Structures are given as structure tokens and as C-alpha cells.
Amino acid sequence: MEPILKTENLRYVYGADTPFEKVAVDNINLEIFEDEFIGVIGRTGSGKSTLIQHFNGILRPTSGTVFYNGSDCWAKAFSRNALRFNVGLVFQYPEYQLFEETVEKDIAFGPSNMGLPADEIEKRISDSLRFVGLDDSVRKSSPFELSGGQKRRIAIAGIMAMNPRVLILDEPTAGLDPRGRDEILQRISEYRSEKKSTVIIVSHNMEDISRVCSKVLVMRKGQVEMFAPVNEVFEHSEELCSMGLNVPQITRVFISLKEKGFDVPSSVYTPAQACDAVIKAIGGDGT
Amino acid sequence: MIKDITIGQYFPGDSVIHRLDPRVKIVLVILYIAFLFIIQTAAAYLFALAVTFFFVILTKIPLKMYLRGLKPLLFILIFTAFLNIFYSTGDPLFQFWIFTVTAQGIKNAVFMILRIFMLVISTSMLTYTTSPIVLTGGLERLLSPLSKIRLPVHEFSMMMTIALRFIPTLLEETDKIMNAQKARGADFETGGLIKRAKALAPILIPLFISAFRRADDLAVAMECRCYTGSGEGRTHFVTYSMSAADYISLVILFSVIAAAILLNFVTVMGF
Ligand SMILES: Nc1ncnc2c1ncn2[C@@H]1O[C@H](COP(=O)(O)OP(=O)(O)O)[C@@H](O)[C@H]1O
Ligand SMILES: [Mg+2]
Numbered sequence: 001m002e003p004i005l006k007t008e009n010l011r012y013v014y015g016a017d018t019p020f021e022k023v024a025v026d027n028i029n030l031e032i033f034e035d036e037f038i039g040v041i042g043r044t045g046s047g048k049s050t051l052i053q054h055f056n057g058i059l060r061p062t063s064g065t066v067f068y069n070g071s072d073c074w075a076k077a078f079s080r081n082a083l084r085f086n087v088g089l090v091f092q093y094p095e096y097q098l099f100e101e102t103v104e105k106d107i108a109f110g111p112s113n114m115g116l117p118a119d120e121i122e123k124r125i126s127d128s129l130r131f132v133g134l135d136d137s138v139r140k141s142s143p144f145e146l147s148g149g150q151k152r153r154i155a156i157a158g159i160m161a162m163n164p165r166v167l168i169l170d171e172p173t174a175g176l177d178p179r180g181r182d183e184i185l186q187r188i189s190e191y192r193s194e195k196k197s198t199v200i201i202v203s204h205n206m207e208d209i210s211r212v213c214s215k216v217l218v219m220r221k222g223q224v225e226m227f228a229p230v231n232e233v234f235e236h237s238e239e240l241c242s243m244g245l246n247v248p249q250i251t252r253v254f255i256s257l258k259e260k261g262f263d264v265p266s267s268v269y270t271p272a273q274a275c276d277a278v279i280k281a282i283g284g285d286g287t
Numbered sequence: 288m289i290k291d292i293t294i295g296q297y298f299p300g301d302s303v304i305h306r307l308d309p310r311v312k313i314v315l316v317i318l319y320i321a322f323l324f325i326i327q328t329a330a331a332y333l334f335a336l337a338v339t340f341f342f343v344i345l346t347k348i349p350l351k352m353y354l355r356g357l358k359p360l361l362f363i364l365i366f367t368a369f370l371n372i373f374y375s376t377g378d379p380l381f382q383f384w385i386f387t388v389t390a391q392g393i394k395n396a397v398f399m400i401l402r403i404f405m406l407v408i409s410t411s412m413l414t415y416t417t418s419p420i421v422l423t424g425g426l427e428r429l430l431s432p433l434s435k436i437r438l439p440v441h442e443f444s445m446m447m448t449i450a451l452r453f454i455p456t457l458l459e460e461t462d463k464i465m466n467a468q469k470a471r472g473a474d475f476e477t478g479g480l481i482k483r484a485k486a487l488a489p490i491l492i493p494l495f496i497s498a499f500r501r502a503d504d505l506a507v508a509m510e511c512r513c514y515t516g517s518g519e520g521r522t523h524f525v526t527y528s529m530s531a532a533d534y535i536s537l538v539i540l541f542s543v544i545a546a547a548i549l550l551n552f553v554t555v556m557g558f
Binding site: 088089158162 | 298299348352463464467468469488489492493497
């Protein structure tokens with residue numbers, strides 16, 4: 001099967017040839033397949049945002065190649081505008097990009113750039129509002145009079161309305177309260193199961209990612225440290241901890257228990273796994 | 288990208304020049320520019336070039352960076368050189384078609400190019416080695432006597448400082464917003480004038496909103512710290528005092544100017 005997104009020896013340097021030169025990502029070789037739900041994790045400055053901006057052709061690799069569906073995104077004949085409709089990217093703090101007078105006009109910005117007919121745009125607006133959990137009554141309001149969390153959802157809806165095959169979200173939960181965070185993650189999950197699209201979420205919170213994603217990409221100092229299914233990544237939970245990542249609380253408890261000499265794995269990240277592990281450790285049979 | 292502009296950029300470093308008192312640096316550059324306009328002979332120009340390179344080496348910033356600042360001026364340089372070569376009066380050196388090239392013309396062109404070249408290098412040197420905040424601080428101190436005649440020197444310099452502080456931030460923000468709108472299929476490059484002007488709205492509106500928000504936050508933060516402008520008894524956190532290096536550089540520059548005036552009387556092969 002052809003990967004939907006693929007990078008080969010991707011390298012990106014900010015401010016090349018100036019004293020501020022900074023290698024943001026280097027030597028990235030990835031294959032992302034249709035229908036995967038990927039969490040990208042890493043400390044601030046590890047190159048997560050830089051990496052994902054290559055997936056929709058916003059950044060041009062300093063060297064190396066990015067492929068969408070097998071074609072080189074920077075080949076002459078390749079349309080990057082079309083790529084951006086297929087790979088929807090929600091930037092960090094997307095609420096700062098809202099500009100229209102009404103919510104519906106703002107959401108329609110992407111779809112109308114795609115040249116869709118009016119009735120299709122209408123449908124996309126209602127669908128995407130439903131996906132982010134807002135009802136049709138906000139359509140005519142100004143995006144600037146909504147709350148922070150609502151603005152964020154409008155901005156996400158603006159990308160969802162383009163119906164991209166791959167949806168990428170850069171720290172969609174940053175700066176939200178725990179309730180808003182859960183809600184957004186929940187909505188993204190539902191969107192994915194309904195649309196069957198590929199989703200990539202960037203976060204520096206392992207807890208968020210472990211809850212919804214199937215695969216985790218761990219970035220460190222501009223390089224890929226690990227790229228594996230969630231449970232495999234958690235086998236290395238002590239390493240994640242030492243890299244300064246916030247592993248879920250439950251994992252931290254089990255790492256401590258293991259250090260104290262209990263016979264439990266440190267790869268636990270859900271309450272169900274925790275139950276099993278504790279039962280096994282105390283020698284019960286689960287009844 | 289918008290960030291490629293180098294004029295007015297600051298290159299952090301720790302050279303002798305970086306550490307000079309900003310007031311001294313400003314005075315030095317002004318004197319140096321005056322100096323560039325009094326030199327007239329080939330000998331004096333060679334001397335000035337040597338002095339310029341000496342200072343460039345002292346800053347420890349690669350010459351490449353200075354030359355980059357010249358790039359936007361390339362057209363003007365070529366144009367003035369052209370005018371000078373063909374439209375100077377003097378003894379004709381050779382002639383073709385309608386053009387007469389005189390020795391005087393070539394001399395004027397070369398001197399003009401050298402002068403602009405050194406002018407750009409010396410002003411770039413000031414901004415490359417002095418952070419904008421320090422620069423306006425120095426300027427404020429130099430101009431402070433003017434506040435005696437009720438010119439709002441402090442307010443002016445505060446405004447400059449804030450503006451300079453936020454230029455990189457706004458550029459960065461513009462870049463981010465442009466990318467975010469590109470991700471929604473915005474197209475800034477094609478189409479007629481009206482279409483392009485319309486395409487700016489998705490950038491300008493969010494940019495203005497965020498600029499006003501920042502300004503508001505900053506104003507509140509300043510008020511919280513009881514800022515009231517140049518009220519009575521306001522002191523500075525950073526005070527400047529001249530060091531040995533500052534005095535030495537002033538002495539060097541005055542000697543350079545004196546030497547150049549003398550060299551103006553020396554002619555090499557009639558130049
Ligand atoms: N626009 C930029 N100009 C210069 N350097 C940048 C820019 N954006 C990011 N960087 C640098 O690149 C590195 C990676 O940044 P980024 O991709 O934003 O990381 P993350 O999203 O993981 O926090 C950081 O060291 C950062 O300072
Ligand atoms: Mg980031």
C-alpha cells in the first residue's frame with residue numbers, strides 16, 4: 001500500500017546563512033498511511049510544528065523530499081494549492097486567524113477557495129459546525145464575540161469544512177481548560193471515525209495522545225526518536241520521562257511502583273491496564 | 288520571506304565595537320559620514336577604505352553580512368556610476384557613438400561608488416552591533432538636552448523603543464497568519480489588483496486585531512508599573528559611562544579625520 005504521506009531525509013533550516021541559522025528538523029524518514037491516527041509528541045522546540053508544515057507544502061524542505069500519495073510535493077507539475085485542500089492543517093492558536101464578520105463566512109473561506117458550489121458550501125458549514133459541537137445558532141454571530149474555546153472550534157471547523165483526506169492539528173488543546181480539552185479531543189475522535197480520514201495531532205501532553213491515538217511519533221531535538229503504536233511507545237515510558245515529556249499520571253505511578261521493587265510493568269497507561277497489572281502483581285486471578 | 292531584510296538588523300556579539308558606549312557609537316558614525324564627504328583624493332579614499340575594513344574586522348561580523356545590505360542599492364549604484372561616467376565634463380579619454388568618456392567621469396564614478404559603499408557599511412555597523420533598545424537609549428541620552436526646551440525626548444524614545452521591539456514580533460505574526468490562510472487555500476500571488484487587494488483582508492484583519500490586543504496589554508502592564516512618562520525624578524536602569532575604549536575610539540576617529548584632511552592635499556598621478 002502506498003503511504004499517503006512520506007518524507008525522505010527531510011531537513012529544514014531556519015534562517016540559513018545568517019548568524020541565527022537553526023536546524024529545526026533533520027534526517028526525518030516517515031511513512032504515514034491512510035486511516036492512521038497519529039500523535040506527535042516532543043518538548044517545545046523539538047521541531048513538531050516545523051515537521052507538520054511540510055506535510056501541506058507550507059514549508060519547503062531545505063533538503064530531502066516530501067511525498068503526498070507518492071508524488072513529490074515540490075515537483076514542478078505538483079499543485080500545492082490542491083495539496084492544502086487534501087491535507088488540512090490547523091495551526092496552533094488557530095483562533096487568531098479568524099477574520100470574517102460572521103462565523104459561517106469564516107468557515108466558508110476554505111471551501112470557497114476550493115471553488116465549491118454554494119449549496120455544497122452550505123452543507124459543509126452545517127456539517128463542520130456539528131463536528132465541533134456547535135449548533136447552527138452561532139452561524140450569524142461574529143467570531144470575535146465568542147469565547148476562546150468556541151473561537152478555537154470555529155477555526156477547526158474552517159479546516160474540517162474543506163473535507164481533507166488528512167487532518168493535522170497543531171496543539172489543538174493548548175491553553176484550554178481540562179473540560180475544553182476533553183471536548184476537543186472527543187470531537188476530533190468522532191470526526192475521524194465518521195470521516196475515516198487520517199488524523200495527526202501534535203501535543204506535548206502524552207495523556208491527550210495516549211487516549212485517542214493509535215500511533216505515536218516522538219520527536220527530540222529535530223529528530224524522530226520513536227515512531228510506533230501507542231503500547232510499544234509506552235514500553236519505553238521511563239525514557240519518555242527522562243526526555244522531559246509528561247507521561248500520564250497513571251504511568252508515573254507505575255514507574256514509581258516498579259522503582260520501589262513491585263513486579264509491575266511501567267508501560268501502563270489506561271485504568272484497565274492498571275487493574276490487570278495490580279491484580280497480576282498481588283497474585284489474584286481477577287475474580 | 289519578509290524576514291530576509293537585513294537593514295536595521297542586530298547581530299548579537301561581544302566585540303570591542305559591540306561594547307562601545309552607544310552614545311559614542313552614534314557620534315562616531317555621524318562624524319564618519321561627515322568624514323566621507325570631505326575626502327577628495329585617491330589617497331584619502333584608499334585610507335578611508337582601510338579604516339572602514341579595520342572597523343569591519345573589529346566587529347567580528349562577516350563582510351558578507353555588510354555586502355548583503357548593499358544588494359538593494361545595486362541598481363542606484365550602477366545608475367549613478369553610469370551618469371557620472373558619461374555626463375562629466377573634462378578631457379575626453381575616448382568616444383563612441385554619442386558617449387564621451389572622460390578621466391574625470393571615471394574618477395567621479397569610482398569615488399561615488401566607494402562613498403556609498405562605505406556609507407552603507409558604516410551605518411550598518413551601527414545597527415549590526417547595537418541592539419535597537421540600546422540604540423534608542425543612547426539617542427535619548429544624546430538628545431536629552433533638548434528636553435530643556437520642552438521637546439518630548441523621553442516619550443519619543445519610548446515610542447521608538449516600543450516600535451522597534453515589536454517589529455520582529457509583527458513580522459513573525461504576519462508570517463504565521465499568511466501561512467494559516469494559505470493552509471485554507473488563500474492565494475496572494477495571482478490575479479488582478481483588486482483580487483490581490485481583497486486577498487489581503489484575511490491577513491490584515493487578524494494582524495490588526497492582534498496588534499491592538501498587544502498594545503492594550505502593554506499599556507495595561509506599563510500602567511500597572513506606574514509608568515507616567517518622563518515625570519519628575521525618573522531614572523534609568525541602565526546608565527552609560529565612557530570607558531577607555533570609548534575615549535580611544537574617539538581619539539582614533541579624530542586622528543583619522545585629521546589624516547584625511549592632510550591626504551586631501553596629496554595627489555597620486557593627478558588624482
Ligand atoms: N519562524 C522561525 N524562525 C526561526 N526559528 C524558528 C522558527 N520557528 C521555529 N524555529 C526554531 O525551530 C525549532 C523547532 O521549532 P518548532 O518546530 O516550532 O518546535 P515545536 O513545535 O516542537 O515546539 C526551535 O528551536 C525554534 O526555535
Ligand atoms: Mg509548535
